[in-house]
Amino acid sequence: MAISGPKALRSLDSAVRDIRREENQIAKRLARSSERLAKVREGEAELFRKLAATRLGINRFGPDEQKQIDGRLFAAEKAARDVLKKHASQIAKSEKQLEQIDKKIAANAKARQDILLSMEKDQEKLKILSDEISRIVEKDPQYTKKRLRSNELRVIAEEAIKKTEQAELDQEQKGQPYRQDALFMYLWAAGYGTKNYRANNLIRWLDGMVAKLSDYQNARPNFAMLNEIPLRLREHAQRQEEAAQSVEDELDLLETQAIEKAGGAPITKALSTAREKLDEIDQRMLEAEDERDELAVQFGELADGKDPAFSNAVSDLAAALKGRDLEDLMSDAKKTATGRDDGLVTKISDTRARAFDQVNEIRELRERLKVLEQRRRELEDIGWEFKKSRFDDPRSQFRQDELVGDILGEFLRGAITAASYWGQWQNSQSWKAGSGDWGGGFGLPRQGRSNNRPRSNSRSRNSGSKNSGQRQRSPWAQPTRRGGGSNKGFSRPRSGSKGSRRSGSFKTGGGF
The missing domain is CATH 1.20.1170 (Hemolysin E; Chain: A;)
Known part of the structure; x- marks a missing residue:
């Protein structure tokens, strides 16, 4: 129930x-x-x-x-x-x-x-x-175009975050052998092989011996790539989300204006x-x-x-x-x-x-x-x-x-x-049912819009049909955390820090 x-x-x-x-x-x-x-x-x-x-x-x-x-x-x-x-x-x-x-x-x-x-x-x-709001919106050709563009950008952003999560999982799994190699991690922490490396001649000579022993020169680029890819993908996903959100904001404005015109x-x-x-x-x-x-x-x-x-x-x-x-x-x-x-x-x-x-x-x-x-x-x-x-x-x-x-x-x-x-x-x-109708989703993220074609007037008029009792999934539902073994991802501020439900990333669900 x-x-x-x-x-x-x-x-x-x-x-x-x-x-x-x-x-x-x-x-x-x-x-x-x-x-x-x-x-x-x-x-x-x-x-x-x-x-x-x-x-x-x-x-x-x-x-x-x-x-x-x-x-x-x-x-x-x-x-x-x-x-x-x-x-x-x-x-x-x-x-x-x-x-x-x-x-x-x-x-x-x-x-x-x-x-x-x-x-x-x-x-x-x-x-x-709802019906009146629908008629007003349908007269605006920009709305349908922006709605389709919003859906496209949302799909791109979701695919980007999936790739990022997979890269982070690869980083954790494939990087484990490197992190378990004490000699490799010693040289990595010292910045050996990079411009940040600092050591006297004796230490350089000893570190060189360690590098040959651990095959550091061949292993370092691979480990660096494992660490770099998730960062770059995360930045890309954030840019895609920002682009999608920009169009979402424009849609919100158009819908709000339609609601005002409808009284x-x-x-x-x-x-x-x-x-x-x-x-x-x-x-x-x-x-x-x-x-x-x-x-x-x-x-x-x-x-x-x-x-x-x-x-x-x-x-x-x-x-x-x-x-x-x-x-x-x-x-x-x-x-x-x-x-x-x-x-x-x-x-x-x-x-x-x-x-x-x-x-x-x-x-x-x-x-x-x-x-x-x-x-x-x-x-x-x-x-x-x-x-x-x-x-x-x-x-x-x-x-x-x-x-x-x-x-x-x-x-x-x-x-x-x-x-x-x-x-x-x-x-x-x-x-x-009805939360996705015109005006029915006001105040919800994306105004209750789901990732589908723009809502039509007929949908609102048929709200009493057999489909009106069906559940509508959250248009911004977050995927569950992989593993689910800890509550470290919860975003609730603690120890007197200030927080708002309107700000901060949704860390628990693994969202953007």
């Missing part, structure tokens, strides 16, 4: 919220575990102080030894106790900051949904003018204003998500006990409990059969077992928190690409509702990569 673009985005947003919620819960559990570990260490120190007091005068354990142990453990125990109080306050403050930023993000998401609902109504109004200017103005508002909201959400990301890192570090004061106090207490004198004290107590000693020794052993369990729990929570952080960042990246591609538009739809069900679950479990998951979104996306 198909799922609409706005609904799909809401599902992605909901998944991100669920991850953030679980992140907070895991971080809280981690904080409690860290505090429990510190308190267990405190208890162990108190037990050792009591054991030292009971051993006074036994086996040459005198007042000086008892005083030394008691003073050292008491100081470390008190420092840890004082830091624990402050640490709890810091955790509560950080948690409140996260709650506030989450409310801010949710409010922006709600405002975004309201704008999309308004846009959907305006888009329906514009579709009503659709107020509608297009409302749609353009709505799109600008969406871009502003997305920028605010980007900044809020980055701010939350920083707060989440700080919260996680606090919960993990990485605050310098807390960490130092706990480390000092642990070091105080590892003294050789305490081990000797335990050993002597075990050898002496007294009721007082046996009870304390048993409690100390139990306390150490609890500490061991807490350490294991902390390690597991750390690993879980790390996985959640990675998944949340990847979903944020996908959400950014989703909106940048206009997949959130009311005219957008996806034929696989499993993308927000089972397939989403597979991604969250780590069964598929972020790149693979995003590729399935791209492959499943299409535009609702």
Whole structure:
């Protein structure tokens, strides 16, 4: 069953919220575990102080030894106790900051949904003018000529990028033997055989010996060509894309003028204003998500006990409990059969077992928190690409509702990569019937035009025929990434950098 673009985005947003919620819960559990570990260490120190007091005068354990142990453990125990109080306050403050930023993000998401609902109504109004817009455009002979030229240039540009990708793949595969040859790469890095090579006479003589040994003179031109071809093809593809885009811009202008003549200017103005508002909201959400990301890192570090004061106090207490004198004290107590000693020794052993369990729990929570952080960042990246591609538009739809069900679950479990998951979104996306009609694609890249012959008036009039229910593929659909093993290609800016869905190359899909 198909799922609409706005609904799909809401599902992605909901998944991100669920991850953030679980992140907070895991971080809280981690904080409690860290505090429990510190308190267990405190208890162990108190037990050792009591054991030292009971051993006074036994086996040459005198007042000086008892005083030394008691003073050292008491100081470390008190420092840890004082830091624990402050640490709890810091955790509560950080948690409140996260709650506030989450409310801010949710409010922006709600405002975004309201704008999309308004846009959907305006888009329906514009579709009503489709026939009139068609008649106006058909009277312009330049439009048909430019439309055909646009299609030709688009095909050329797409073929150019395919050749570029193949050359880059050849560079990776065929260049591997060269990169694995240490002698060759040493000479390559030094610029041997080029005007950039600099070395004294001795080094030149030695490098010459290495060059003969590795057949460098014959191998260097081949490796240089492997590296050069993709660069030249990429430049060529960019020029072709720019040429195609120039004609596309001219077509956009002609269609916009036709819409205005048909009386659709107020509608297009409302749609353009709505799109600008969406871009502003997305920028605010980007900044809020980055701010939350920083707060989440700080919260996680606090919960993990990485605050310098807390960490130092706990480390000092642990070091105080590892003294050789305490081990000797335990050993002597075990050898002496007294009721007082046996009870304390048993409690100390139990306390150490609890500490061991807490350490294991902390390690597991750390690993879980790390996985959640990675998944949340990847979903944020996908959400950014989703909106940048206009997949959130009311005219957008996806034929696989499993993308927000089972397939989403597979991604969250780590069964598929972020790149693979995003590729399935791209492959499943299409535009609702009528999005390619005159005016129906306003606001979409290329105004919803597909790579076919110019739209005719008859197409608009037959919109109620059996073909009107068919899906229209995205006219600028991007090919999926080869390999799909990483999310490095996502274009979402991070760490407070500025970004816009209207600028920047579409890196994830391998587009222009």
